[in-house]
Structure formats: structure tokens, C-alpha cells
Amino acid sequence: MKIAIPVETDEAEPRVAATPETVKRLVGLGADIVVQAGAGLASGIRDNEYEAAGAKLALTAKDAVANADIVLKVRRPTPDEFADYKSGALVIAIMDPYGNEAALKAMAEARLVSFAMELMPRITRAQVMDVLSSQANLAGYRAVIDGAAEYGRALPMMMTAAGTVPAAKVFVMGAGVAGLQAIATARRLGAVVTATDVRPAAKEQVESLGAKFIAVEDDEFKQAETAGGYAKEMSKEYQAKQAELVASHIAKQDIVITTALIPGRPAPKLVSKEMVESMKQGSVVVDLAVERGGNCALAEPGAVVVHEGVKIVGYLNVPGRLAATASSLYAKNLFAFVETLVDKNTKSLAVNWDDELVKATCLTKDGAVIHPSFSPKHAAE
Numbered sequence: 125m126k127i128a129i130p131v132e133t134d135e136a137e138p139r140v141a142a143t144p145e146t147v148k149r150l151v152g153l154g155a156d157i158v159v160q161a162g163a164g165l166a167s168g169i170r171d172n173e174y175e176a177a178g179a180k181l182a183l184t185a186k187d188a189v190a191n192a193d194i195v196l197k198v199r200r201p202t203p204d205e206f207a208d209y210k211s212g213a214l215v216i217a218i219m220d221p222y223g224n225e226a227a228l229k230a231m232a233e234a235r236l237v238s239f240a241m242e243l244m245p246r247i248t249r250a251q252v253m254d255v256l257s258s259q260a261n262l263a264g265y266r267a268v269i270d271g272a273a274e275y276g277r278a279l280p281m282m283m284t285a286a287g288t289v290p291a292a293k294v295f296v297m298g299a300g301v302a303g304l305q306a307i308a309t310a311r312r313l314g315a316v317v318t319a320t321d322v323r324p325a326a327k328e329q330v331e332s333l334g335a336k337f338i339a340v341e342d343d344e345f346k347q348a349e350t351a352g353g354y355a356k357e358m359s360k361e362y363q364a365k366q367a368e369l370v371a372s373h374i375a376k377q378d379i380v381i382t383t384a385l386i387p388g389r390p391a392p393k394l395v396s397k398e399m400v401e402s403m404k405q406g407s408v409v410v411d412l413a414v415e416r417g418g419n420c421a422l423a424e425p426g427a428v429v430v431h432e433g434v435k436i437v438g439y440l441n442v443p444g445r446l447a448a449t450a451s452s453l454y455a456k457n458l459f460a461f462v463e464t465l466v467d468k469n470t471k472s473l474a475v476n477w478d479d480e481l482v483k484a485t486c487l488t489k490d491g492a493v494i495h496p497s498f499s500p501k502h503a504a505e
Contacts, residue, residue: 138166154471264305280314
């Protein structure tokens with residue numbers, strides 16, 4: 125059983141799919157590991173560290189993936205990359221399948237068995253494989269660091285002989301994994317933190333981290349959650365009241381961090397041009413949803429925009445801005461999944477196609493797109 129870890133071809137991707145720690149554990153499963161030279165450099169991992177963990181080095185991607193049974197990547201491989209993969213190879217990565225039907229079709233036609241790590245079900249046994257959570261955690265942390273760097277003022281209150289520095293006000297929109305980590309980080313840095321979310325259950329989580337919850341808490345809000353823990357669509361009247369409250373609140377904030385993302389859909393617009401213009405000079409908006417269209421109307425992918433003295437930060441691949449930590453967590457997510465695909469007695473691949481994890485994540489197999497959400501039949505419907 126050969127497992128290959130090639131260099132990521134996207135220049136904007138510094139993460140790597142394996143670390144010396146996970147290489148050692150993969151070797152323990154009975155795998156021969158081949159790492160392309162330089163694969164871990166952007167994450168602070170030298171080639172000799174992989175060798176010391178039991179991997180062999182290959183000078184080129186073609187040599188690394190030749191006859192590999194499994195290819196581990198961060199991002200979905202391009203046709204130029206997978207032209208060198210053997211037929212039937214398992215390719216495991218963050219596949220970004222929504223809106224990329226042509227790419228999925230190409231992988232199917234190459235007869236690759238592809239798995240999308242971001243489709244991992246949210247169940248107890250799969251928590252250790254949850255790449256969305258591991259990477260969103262880091263994105264939430266980094267959003268606060270980036271916001272603080274652009275803000276140009278101190279975040280905590282400081283009592284000095286020359287006078288008192290007031291604490292910065294940070295408002296986090298969305299209390300999912302990224303939002304909760306942003307709240308915790310901003311609090312640790314001494315800011316006065318508020319947050320909002322459409323789910324009533326988020327209030328308790330927000331307040332447990334020492335932040336104040338901002339929402340129109342009427343009867344409709346209290347019943348705005350399904351039995352499964354998802355948000356219900358709110359009435360137009362409620363949406364108008366909530367928008368008015370948020371708009372007046374944003375005008376008083378120093379840093380606003382938006383984290384709202386819906387898989388497969390454009391990011392909801394939360395911060396309008398008028399809201400940005402209501403903010404003080406030197407304020408900052410950090411948009412973590414910019415890759416899906418952005419939560420802020422003025423955000424631009426990969427750029428810091430200045431509009432009437434307010435900075436709108438739209439960095440791409442925010443977890444990759446902490447490449448060493450992000451790679452460490454992502455590699456552990458991958459290992460935990462690969463471990464379920466291997467027979468520990470025979471030390472060989474033994475994919476259980478009836479496993480709920482496999483069913484939830486497998487995109488292509490036997491020359492076809494088989495995932496129910498992305499199959500041609502589903503697209504036609």
C-alpha cells in the first residue's frame with residue numbers, strides 16, 4: 125500500500141497533507157509513504173524530517189504519485205496533476221465540490237476514487253476527521269489577529285501615567301466554530317466583545333465566553349430553531365428589526381468580524397456599504413466569507429480595501445496564514461479517516477463502501493460521480 129503526498133500546485137496554498145507525526149503513524153498502518161521534496165517547506169517542515177519519520181522522498185510529483193494507492197492533498201488536484209495518478213487511486217482532499225461539476229466529472233473520467241473531507245458527517249466518531257472545524261477554528265483566531273494588526277490601536281484597556289487607553293469594541297457576526305474562536309481570542313486580547321447569530325442556542329455559547337449577545341429576542345427568535353439545531357427562516361418583519369439593531373450596533377464598533385457561510389450557497393450579505401460608512405475612521409471589517417462572495421458588500425477577495433477610512437480585510441485561505449498549525453491539524457484529520465480505510469491485520473486497503481463516512485464523502489468511483497448531491501441526475505433536478 126503506497127501513500128503519496130505531493131507538493132500543492134496552488135501557489136496560494138502553503139499547507140501540506142501530512143506531517144512527520146502522521147507519516148510515522150501511516151507507516152505504522154503498513155503503508156509505504158512517498159513525499160515530494162519540498163512539500164512541507166511552506167509549513168516549516170524539512171524533507172529530512174519526513175525521512176526520519178519513515179517516508180521516502182521523490183524529486184517530482186510524477187515520481188511521488190506513481191502507482192500510489194492513496195494520494196493525500198490539501199486541495200482538489202487539477203487534471204494536469206491527476207494525469208499521473210493510477211486508475212482506481214483513492215484521492216483524499218478538500219474538494220470544494222459545489223459549483224465545480226466539471227472538475228468532478230474529469231476526476232470520474234480519470235477513474236479516480238475521490239473523497240471530499242469537508243463533507244464528513246457531523247457525528248461523534250467523525251469529530252477527529254472534521255476538517256471544517258479544525259480549519260475554521262484557526263480562521264476565527266487569525267481573523268482577530270489580522271483585525272488587530274490593521275486596527276492600529278491597542279485592543280485592551282490600558283491605565284498609564286499618560287492617561288487611559290479605552291478597550292477596543294469587537295463585534296463577531298456568526299457564532300459557529302470560527303465565530304466562537306474569534307470571540308475567545310478577542311476576549312483574551314482584552315477587547316469588549318459582542319456577537320450575534322440567528323440560532324437562539326448560540327446565545328448561551330456566546331455568553332459563556334464572556335461576550336454580550338446582540339439580537340432582537342422576541343417570541344419569534346426564541347422559536348427560531350429546528351429540532352435538529354438548525355436555524356429557521358425568519359419573517360421579513362423580524363429580519364428588518366434585526367437589521368436595524370445590527371446597523372446601529374456596528375456604527376459603534378472598532379472591529380467587525382463576519383463568519384457566516386452556507387455550504388453550496390453564496391455567503392449572506394450582512395454588512396452593507398451604508399453600515400461601513402457609519403463606522404468610525406480607522407475601524408476594521410474582517411470578512412471570513414470572502415471566498416464565497418463575502419458577508420460585507422465592499423469586501424474584495426485577497427485584498428484590504430479602504431473605504432472612507434474603514435479597512436475591509438478580505439484575505440483568502442485564512443487557515444493557510446497559520447500554515448504550520450493548520451497543516452498539523454489537517455494531517456491528523458486525514459490520518460483518522462485513512463485509518464478507517466485500512467485493514468490493520470493485513471495492513472492493506474479495505475474500504476467498507478457501506479460505512480456512513482465513506483458514503484458521505486465519496487464523490488467519484490468506477491468512472492462516475494456517485495455522490496447523491498453532485499450526481500448528474502441531481503444536477504438535472
